[in-house]
Amino acid sequence: MFKKSQLYIGLFVICSGLSGVSINALADGGGSLAAKKMLAASTAQGQLGAIDVNPYGNAPLTAVIDLAGKHITDVEVTVHGKGENGVNINYPVDSETLQTHDGVPLFGLYANYRNNITVSYKLDGKKIVEKYKLQTGGISTKYNELMVRPFPEVEPITVAKGFEDRLYWINSQTSNRYHKDIKWANGGSLDWNYQSVNYITDTNGDIRWILDDSSFTDDQNIMGRGFIMGVHQVSNGEIIFGKGQKYYRMDLLGRMIKSLPLPRGYSDFSHEIREMDNGHYLIRAAKRNYVKPSGEIVTTVRDHILEVDQSGNLVEVWDLNTILDPMRDTLLVALDAGAVCLNVDDTLSGKKVKIEPDMPYGDIPGVGAGRNWAHVNSIDYDEKDDTIIISPRHQATAIKIGRDKKVKWILGAPDGWTGELATKVLQPVDSKGNDISCTLGKCDGDFDWGWTQHTSWLNKEKNTLTVFDNGDGRGFEQPAIPSMKYSRAVEYKINEDDMTVEQVWEYGKERGYDWFSAITSVTNYEADKDTMFIFSASAGLFNKDWTKPVLNEIKYGTDEVMVELQIHNAGPREPSYRALVIKPEKAFH
Template sequence: MKKLIMGVLLGAVVAGVVVFLANADGKEFGYGSGGEEEEGERTVEGDSEMMTEQEGINEVIQSSYSQGEYDLNEPLVIEDPYGAAPLTALAKFETEEAQEITVTVQGQNGGGNISHTFDGYETEHEVPILGLYPDHDNTVVLEAENEDGDTSETELTITTDPLPDNFLNTELIEADKERMENGLTFVVPSGEYAYGVDSNGDVRWYSSMPNSHVFQRLENNKLVFLTQKVEQSGQYNLILEMDMLGQVSFGSYIDVTNFENWGVVHHDVIELPNNNFLATDHDGSGYIEDDMVEIDRESGEMVDELNMKDIFPEEMYEDYDGPSSDEGDWFHQNAVWYDEHDEDILVSSRHQDAIVDMSYPDGEVEWILADHEGWPEEFQDHLLEPQGEDFKFPGGPHAVMTLPDQDENPDTTDVLLFDNNIAVVRGDENQSEEFSRAVQYRINTEDFTVEEVWSYGEERGEEFFSNIVGDADYLEATGNRLITSGHAFGEGDDLHSRIVETTDDEEAEVVYELKVSGFEEGESRQAYRAERMPLYPEEWEFNLQNE
């Protein structure tokens, strides 16, 4: 094996030398901090700076490769080629006849191998290596198979550095590997390192670029990733599309002149059916976290906007006196979800204790899932009527999503969300803060009724209560639920995040549980969400030309 050590974080290429740029140093970012009252100017523009820098990195790789002869037994190996994913590498080599390549990183301590076959028979090979352990001499096997079924292989050793000193701690509590959904569990922070752990709780991937809130796989099998335009600025304002090696293929930068705090893009970015992004942002007014912009995936510029102040009456935001009212944070939109069945969007409002279904881009409200207290007269007919004696409306909710059809009834829609159960401006104050939960509601859109059909969390009481942040995901292969109570206090004020995978049974069983710690209150480094997905996407045709 011949190695080319890149050691960059999207570094500048100067006279053929790749220069390392420092990572974020764990600077504290205040959760929910807002902007100034005076009007500011917002700009949304494409950003190709990282792609340009990566072109220089690719040129270094190609130049080094052209100066040698690299085959299966002696490949060129570039560790962390883009300085963005330290537990990855790239192997580049050629074979005399067309071969199909399988790469395997061998597991340790009973952990599973991470393996992937790149479909197709080629003679030139650029093979991403994912799933390395930190601080370890990793054994990596490259296997080549020709079209006659004959195989050959080589074994590599790739040595990795330890995790950063300020990395979060991940403790495995339980793992029933036979009943878990396949894939790594990716911990998505409010600020700092996004990372993935296997069923043993071992870190097998992380990004050295700071991340906040936004990390999910797209239809093209790449990631949407929210980071900082200028590292250590504290402002998360750069939306990237990139692969698991850190190769960037799209960037959009949002700047708001009167906003100096952390979350310019603050909670969510989703992919619309037209391929554009829809991002929660600030509009430059004296109110925050109540706006969304649609971003063109070609230009990176804003092509549409939807603002909650244009939907709800003035008194709702002018008279709001709940948490963060002095910062103009009357709505606090923390999630947006596109419902393919109804072709509309669902938004989650923490400070209105509500889930709102509306058309997009018009913003015509269809229904509101919230306690009926205090809503303006014009929205009374949109409020869902609860069914059942033990029904509870959500309080300070997060992470709403629609589920696949659950009852073969075209008039119903099932939604899953994380109910923090904190009554912000409305709701049941008698139960508030006693627990948090994942809950599935069934909504009949014909008669405007809603019932609870499943939940998990009440039985764990205050140990599962998260006053901020949280997530609940439906896992399609098993029907399991992945639940994140992101800001929970245990015994002795033990602040931590707890990630739990349960079955969908009426009395749900835990099949996987992680405890994430190592952060303090106010740092905003907790787990905001968790995602379960294979480390390698199903289809990935990597090439240095980024085509």
């Protein structure tokens, strides 16, 4: 007679198709020789265990080869390029990564393809090289009626020698005409709820990684809403980003490391999260139940900077309503009403924003807390003096603020600043230190401010500030013809002792309207290649048939194009937000 426990085990064996494994082998806790052989032989491709595709459910073009109880070292992985021009992805894997995943991570797989992979390692002091093949599925996406292709397509235009192995994360979106179905009662930007599209492309234009955010997205749940923004690869290779009411940390295999809500009383993350050297995060958010001097209670819009520790405790708050002048409208009244960040309405293209004193509260350009008066779209931290540098799109190119909540300097046109703030505006100078004269936002000589810019970030290697100057509202006006607009990547050198600023480099002006991005975009210095990385992320936004962002790497200090990729987004009026260089060697070693 079988004992009851033996009967259950026998049923498990039959249902699992493991009839070749003895009951005793399973009953002894998995420690028998037979069970070990079963695990080791679970793949016919090598001496390691089975391959688990998309092991954490968020990254379908990743996998893990199980260690099957083996202790290996000196691991190297190559995911081979597809076809003659395919790009190999190579990276080492350290012991910590092997232990974390109990296996060898496979990153950079092609979609809908039988991938070829080489893994080398040492086992018992002997070097082993194994070949693996792995089939993947197609790319899934969220479809809508405006799409002209199922997924963005990447067209390589220029790839200089030495840049072939570059990988770029594209942070984008698809159109969603019905996202504005939930609102805060008193303003705010809860209804900013676009469908996120995040993928990594190689320089051949092939998609090598996608993020499936379905496990942490729910349009009908306030905590699951939002648009993924502020993506950064931090020093240990992990990825941080925010979305709506939460912020996240994950690795390139899709393992979710951290998922935390904004501190209570704060809401509506978008645009930026940065990791500080001490492990804290700087987050751009808004304040709920904010009491104005008049006594009115509102939800503010993109005007608070939060510092939280690794556990999500709130360490510091910068309330820009009390630091800057929320009633300054000098630039606001010059904005193109057709594109105020991702609030795009091409029927208003070329028309100026109208500011009324009794405007409703909400995510609209206007003055005062409760409206989109500041629109901070980037943050950086300067550890030299414990200050933050913000990019307030609707106020100035960049503003530096101390922990004491005092403004250190303002990079932007001096028009409209009053009182103590007026004394903080930097004076433009030429390369010889001579003052450059500026009137109504227009400057003599080789200098211009950034207008409705994005990513005012420090270039710490060169001691400069890099900016993507979108160019809307340039000179506090809209041009006679919209096609006269242009964008620039620009670099400034700031002398804080003399309170002066020099423009030392620019790129993009000569490319004109085809390269113009009314909104979004990024400029960042890449030290490993000594390049300026630029993503003109909404080029072609007002073309009714397509939006074609342009990704570039430019040799530092020149206009020499080392990389140019043309992104063909899935449909019209679909801007991307940012892009960044991804380095798998940081993630796994």
